[in-house]
């Protein structure tokens with residue numbers, strides 16, 4: 001069963017990673033919009049026929065943010081993180097950069113202790129407005145599930161031809177301010193068994209992390225039902241092992 005958020009500003013929800021996390025959903029309230037079709041996406045499969053629909057206008061986002069932030073301030077509700085997530089890829093919103101600035105202003109006025117997070121697949125790093133906006137976020141957290149082109153096509157199923165190598169180069173340019181998040185899983189995709197926790201896969205991913213030098217890495221495995229059936233969750237002990245390998249390279253890594 002897929003999960004869709006039916007509000008622009010939702011929560012705060014309790015998150016193991018982000019504590020009291022207030023979500024910002026810039027995508028439609030009844031439909032997922034993304035340029036990936038990850039086999040594990042909690043929002044379900046991407047429906048390309050529904051990608052052209054109009055995204056929430058900036059003024060509507062502005063009203064929702066200002067109203068909800070003021071309310072949370074009045075009620076003194078704790079908020080640790082303000083997290084851009086929701087029903088798809090947040091950077092696909094044409095006013096993403098303006099919304100980041102709007103959220104930072106509202107944060108200063110109403111929730112000064114909260115840090116901002118953007119959970120993104122990073123595919124629009126090549127757009128200067130998106131790139132610049134991500135540099136202003138406290139925790140720009142970009143996806144890197146594999147560094148293997150074949151696995152990339154199987155796990156993330158991007159709707160573009162840009163290679164994983166090109167993407168990795170962009171991550172390297174972004175540098176120190178960046179957070180990386182990686183989903184580990186195993187299962188059968190198009191009759192092929194995949195497992196991104198295998199030694200060779202992890203070694204190549206680790207080598208790439210050393211080249212990227214992110215501020216921190218977050219790794220996790222499946223938590224909910226996935227659109228592709230038969231995927232396997234990775235044990236906590238294996239995630240702990242992988243996390244230890246990253247820490248040993250001098251890069252902070254946590255697992256969930």
Ligand code: SF4
Nearest residue numbers: 034036038041088121
């Ligand atoms: S990038 Fe995120 S929203 Fe898009 S398909 Fe993958 S998990 Fe879902």
